[in-house]
Amino acid sequence: xxxxxxxxxxxxxxxxxxxxxxxxxFAADVGIRDGRIATVGVVSGTxxxxxxxxxxxxxxxxxxxxxxxxxQAIWSERMLPSSAHGVTTVVMGNCGVGFAPCRPGDxxxxxxxxxxxxxxxxxxxxxGLDWSWESFPEFLDVVDSKPHDIDIAAYLPHSALRVxxxxxxxxxxxxxxxxxxEQMKKIVAEAMAVGAMGFATxxxxxxxxxxxxxxxxxxxxxxxxxxxxxxxxxAGGIVQLVPELxxxxxxQEIRRRxxxxxxxxxxxxxxxxxxxxQTDDAPDYLTKIGDWVEExxxxxxxxxxxxxxxxxxxxxIGFDLSATPFVLCPTYKLLAHLPLAERIAELRKPEVRQxxxxxxxxxxxxxxxxxxxxxxxxxxxSDQPNYEPNMNDSVAARARREGRxxxxxxxxxxxxxDGHAMLYVALSNYAKGSLDEIGxxxxxxxxxxxxxxxxxxxxxxxxxxYTTFMLTHWTRDRKGARLSLAKTIKAxxxxxxxxxxxxxxxxxxxxxKADVNxxxxxxxxxxxxxxxxxxxxxxxxxNQKASGxxxxxxxxxxxxxxxxxxxxxxxRLVRHAPSxxxxxx
Numbered sequence: 161x162x163x164x165x166x167x168x169x170x171x172x173x174x175x176x177x178x179x180x181x182x183x184x185x186f187a188a189d190v191g192i193r194d195g196r197i198a199t200v201g202v203v204s205g206t207x208x209x210x211x212x213x214x215x216x217x218x219x220x221x222x223x224x225x226x227x228x229x230x231x232q233a234i235w236s237e238r239m240l241p242s243s244a245h246g247v248t249t250v251v252m253g254n255c256g257v258g259f260a261p262c263r264p265g266d267x268x269x270x271x272x273x274x275x276x277x278x279x280x281x282x283x284x285x286x287x288g289l290d291w292s293w294e295s296f297p298e299f300l301d302v303v304d305s306k307p308h309d310i311d312i313a314a315y316l317p318h319s320a321l322r323v324x325x326x327x328x329x330x331x332x333x334x335x336x337x338x339x340x341x342e343q344m345k346k347i348v349a350e351a352m353a354v355g356a357m358g359f360a361t362x363x364x365x366x367x368x369x370x371x372x373x374x375x376x377x378x379x380x381x382x383x384x385x386x387x388x389x390x391x392x393x394x395a396g397g398i399v400q401l402v403p404e405l406x407x408x409x410x411x412q413e414i415r416r417r418x419x420x421x422x423x424x425x426x427x428x429x430x431x432x433x434x435x436x437x438q439t440d441d442a443p444d445y446l447t448k449i450g451d452w453v454e455e456x457x458x459x460x461x462x463x464x465x466x467x468x469x470x471x472x473x474x475x476x477i478g479f480d481l482s483a484t485p486f487v488l489c490p491t492y493k494l495l496a497h498l499p500l501a502e503r504i505a506e507l508r509k510p511e512v513r514q515x516x517x518x519x520x521x522x523x524x525x526x527x528x529x530x531x532x533x534x535x536x537x538x539x540x541x542s543d544q545p546n547y548e549p550n551m552n553d554s555v556a557a558r559a560r561r562e563g564r565x566x567x568x569x570x571x572x573x574x575x576x577x578d579g580h581a582m583l584y585v586a587l588s589n590y591a592k593g594s595l596d597e598i599g600x601x602x603x604x605x606x607x608x609x610x611x612x613x614x615x616x617x618x619x620x621x622x623x624x625x626y627t628t629f630m631l632t633h634w635t636r637d638r639k640g641a642r643l644s645l646a647k648t649i650k651a652x653x654x655x656x657x658x659x660x661x662x663x664x665x666x667x668x669x670x671x672x673k674a675d676v677n678x679x680x681x682x683x684x685x686x687x688x689x690x691x692x693x694x695x696x697x698x699x700x701x702x703n704q705k706a707s708g709x710x711x712x713x714x715x716x717x718x719x720x721x722x723x724x725x726x727x728x729x730x731x732r733l734v735r736h737a738p739s740x741x742x743x744x745x
Contacts, residue, residue: 166205168193169716172678173203175213179668180220180653182646190218192674195716195730199670209718211711213678217645220653220668221248221310221675221714222627225433225608225660226400226467228278228616229312230258234302235288235696237729238309241624241704242614244723246652248675248714249734250614251660253315255402256361256377259289260299260317261324261347267291269323269331269369269376276370277362278616279482279528281699288696296347297354300733308731309719311675313660315400316351318361318377318388330376336384344384348391355735357660358397359388364404372525386424393430396661397736398465401434405449414445418452425462433659435611436466437473438598443591446601453606465659468602469611470630471547471595472586475531475620476702479503479579480691482619483532485570488521504579507571517567528620534585535559535566540573541582543688547629548638551593555583582688596640602651603643608659609651618701622689625704627652632684645681661736674716677709684708 172190177200189203227250229239242250252258257273271285293299296316303312322330325343330336336344348359361377368374389399405417425432438446449466456462477483480500486492491512495503506512524530535556539549551557555573559566574581589598602609614624630652634643657666665673689704705723712720717730 166191168198168203168205168207170209170211170674170713170718171203171205171207172211172213172218172676172711175216175218175678177218177668178645178649180650180666182650184646185217188218190668190676192676192713192716195674197668197670197672197674200668211678211718213710215680215682216678216710217681218668219246219649219677219679220666220672221677221712222246222652223249223656223660223662223666224610224612224614224624224627225251225656226254226435226610227252227612227614227624228254228257229614230314231274231280231285231288232615233306233308233312234290237307238725239312239614239731241622242612243310243712243719243725244704244709245625245627245706246677246679246709246712247310247612247614247624247627248712249311249313249662249665251313251315251357252615253317254360254400255367256318256320257367257375258315258317258320260293260296260320262291262320263294263324264291266323266327270320272369272371273319273375276372277367277375278613279618279620280616281618281695282370283697284618284695284699286697296351296356300355300735304733307729309725309729310714310731311734312731313357313734313736315358315360316348316356318359318380319375321347322376322380333374333376333378333380335381341384341387345387345391348388349395352392352395352397352736355733355737356397357736358399359392360400361385362402364402366528367402370525382420382423386427389424389428389430389432393428395736398431398433398659398661399424401432403434405434405436405445414442418449421464422452422456422460422462425464426456426460429461429463431463431465431659433465433467433608436468436601437588438591438601439588440591443597446597450601450604450607454604457606464606466601466604466607467610468598468607469589469623470598470602470609470626470634472590473588473611473621474547474623475528475585475587476541476582476622476689477532477574477585477620478582479507479574480700481582481702483529484574485533485535485567486516486521487529487532488524489516489519490522491515491519493522500579504575507575507579513571517565517571531585531587535570537586537590538566538570539584539586541584541688544685545584545688547633548595549584580691594640599634599641599643603647608656610656618695618699622702622704625686625706628684628686628706631679631681632686636681636684662734674713676711676713678711680708680710
């Protein structure tokens with residue numbers, strides 16, 4: 161009797177499997193059937209499609225738990241840049257800004273907050289959002305109804321919640337009354353019941369609406385936060401928080417702000433995942449706070465999970481972008497409305513150049529614009545960007561060597577390539593001119609690599625490529641200490657999956673969701689961001705490409721083949737379900 165031949169939808173043959181558990185790489189085939197991993201090992205059956213993975217690594221799909229695709233998920237099918245970098249699941253609604261719940265009369269307030277905090281132009285949101293929802297459950301249903309290339313999950317955002325419950329009082333950051341808090345708790349419970357992953361908020365002063373005012377969640381009382389955290393805990397969700405931990409360098413104030421996170425977590429037995437970065441003001445607190453986290457988790461019953469970005473948080477500046485060192489100079493402001501080619505023609509005039517490089521800039525409305533003059537942390541951006549640059553190559557250092565001002569050097573660099581040149585400003589994580597301490601921080605047991613910020617900062621930041629950077633820089637090209645592929649893939653897949661409570665993804669093993677990357681590791685490359693005008697209303701955004709992704713698979717469907725999108729849209733909304741397996745709705 162002839163034995164039956166097993167049939168698969170896809171067989172990935174001959175690759176080196178790195179399964180996301182931290183286990184060392186091993187040679188194996190991967191069989192996929194009905195959107196799941198059917199087998200990992202020697203596969204002798206047939207398939208509708210076979211993918212040749214010889215010379216490639218085969219990994220789980222990557223998970224970015226900190227994005228802002230709240231708008232892009234409404235107006236776009238593809239979650240770029242993330243899905244071009246092996247990411248197969250994203251979580252949006254971070255930092256407490258978003259578009260639901262929202263009454264019609266409050267739309268402008270939420271748009272203003274998103275424009276200021278996340279650098280999404282108002283006209284893009286006005287054109288791209290159909291506002292076919294009011295409540296948070298309705299918003300999830302709208303996202304769920306639209307096709308996407310990758311899976312999407314969402315937090316309930318605090319600023320939207322405050323405005324929905326309190327109106328202008330919430331927008332003006334007044335203290336919530338007992339009645340306000342009770343209503344917030346009901347909405348949180350409702351959101352968790354329909355699939356919110358948890359609740360997100362921001363307490364950082366740099367997060368401001370486009371008019372320069374602090375966003376509604378800024379400095380909300382501990383009483384309010386604690387009540388909301390209690391509701392999130394009941395449903396088994398998590399609290400995502402951007403704290404004002406390291407503003408200034410007063411040790412007592414830093415500890416006081418940290419203790420707020422510790423109390424919320426320990427009192428309510430809820431996971432608090434918070435942004436942690438190395439700042440120039442208090443660089444050594446990256447390590448100190450890591451120690452405090454481990455102490456609180458071990459001794460206080462807390463579950464604190466720092467989110468750490470694995471390279472400098474980088475602002476990209478240029479004459480075709482949102483910021484330059486000269487954007488607030490009076491002479492430049494007179495030219496800013498001109499199309500790029502006409503503006504560059506004016507900027508090349510010696511008398512115009514001289515005026516601009518010697519003018520004092522006007523006061524900024526948004527703090528991020530002032531950072532565009534941080535010449536000591538400013539570097540030229542090449543076609544294959546260096547995200548761990550030598551401090552001797554900074555604009556300020558070059559200016560000192562050349563006997564010129566930093567303004568002159570920056571101006572001349574930016575005007576190159578017909579004004580398409582870019583400079584990179586290391587906002588944080590680079591206080592000592594090295595990524596050594598960041599590497600130590602993100603490999604601590606409680607840490608999660610995250611903060612790609614995809615869907616936000618369209619004209620300032622393009623950090624959603626960090627997954628590719630982890631592989632090219634941290635495991636292969638770095639001149640200093642490197643990481644193993646096994647640890648790195650685990651950090652990009654099963655660790656963020658565990659944080660979010662996803663029990664069905666992040667590992668390549670039988671029965672898990674078939675979210676898979678096939679990567680030509682030796683040829684993997686990351687390129688300089690490009691400016692595209694493909695947002696609603698012709699809006700501008702930065703996009704960053706990579707090469708080396710032979711295939712990216714979501715739920716058993718190939719969405720990327722040889723670095724090109726296939727047109728497949730298998731992505732679904734992922735809804736949180738307490739004490740149950742999380743699956744696409």
